[in-house]
Amino acid sequence: MILAVGNIKGGVGKTTLAVNIAISRALAGHDVLLVDGDEQRTAITFTDLRTEQIGSPGYTVVSLHGASLRTQVRQLADKYNDIVIDVGGRDTGSLRAALTVAETLLIPVQPRSFDIWAVDQVADLVKEALEINELRAVAILNAADAQGHDNEEATRAISEVEGIEMLKILIGRRKAFPNAAATGRSVLEQNPKDVKAVAELNSLINAIYLKQIKSV
Template identity: 50%
Template sequence: MILVCGGIKGGVGKTTLATSMVVLRSATGRDVLLVDADDQATATDFTAVRTESLTSAGYTSIQLHGAAVRNEVLKLAPKYDDIVIDVGGRDTAGQRAALLVADVYVVPFLPGSFDVWTLDSVGTLVEEAKAFNDKLKAVCVINRADAKGSDNQDAAEIASEIPGLVYIDAPLGNRKAFRAAAAQGLAVTEMKPQDAKAISELNRLFQHLFSI
């Protein structure tokens, strides 16, 4: 499967999602390729930190930009069981190229912010891509969900109405564990001490995304 973590906002959890999905998927024994299509190369940094502490990341990581995201991924797809592409937080040629080869496109967004309104433009991007890629399934999910209050629910309601995107109910909470794990090049499932809630949320999202 080709999974793209995208959207047109920075700092919403695209890289956290992409790297976590790669780690969880490769832990099931599959040969996974992580494609870093963001100029800021955060996913590549994650893999570098990870390789230093674990000696082997457990997956292959490359950087691609622009049209190469489509062309190279098409060439590499037969060589891997799954490919996860992390894109930058803007509407770039790389993100559009990724949408042309994606099976699943997941867009994280934060509740209680203007984020949810940027989903409209993402929905338009998806509808355009679907004209060239009819297998594309696009979903959005809440990241850094609030522990309490009505913001999650409000954001979920708005997200459910966006044409082109399906809202999935598998939020990740706003938890220190996600930040701490990423800083060590790990997914929360690999971190000690374990944060049971973070692990359960991540597993739930993983199940959702890889069963679409």
């Protein structure tokens, strides 16, 4: 499956979720290509660190942008079981290109108003892409606080956005994500593991790959 993890908003957890998903798929035995579609090259930097720390990263990583992201991903699609594309916050050219080749778009959203408003803009891009590509667009709350009404309110607001499927599950704000990344690892590979972070990641992966639609 070709999965794009994208949002026009920066700092929402795109790279964090993209690398954790890519590693999880690789650990499950799939041949995975991680596409870094961000000029900041964070996924590449992470993979360099991972290679230093544990040897082979377990997946292939490439940096692709704009029109070549689309053409290269199309060409590489037959060679991999899974392609995960991390598309940067500012580069809408690469995001648009990714939306024309991806089967699923995962939109991480933090439960704060600016982030929620950005979902409307992503929905416009999805609508445009739907004219040429049958795309499933799925939003998930990421780095959500454990308490307060923000999560419910954000979930309700995003559920109203046409063309976006809002997942009921969420990913909490958990130190395990930055801590694991700092050692070139996914939360699945930490020792000791944060069992809640692992459970949340696994639920997200099931929602994406098993197509168990948990919309509200």
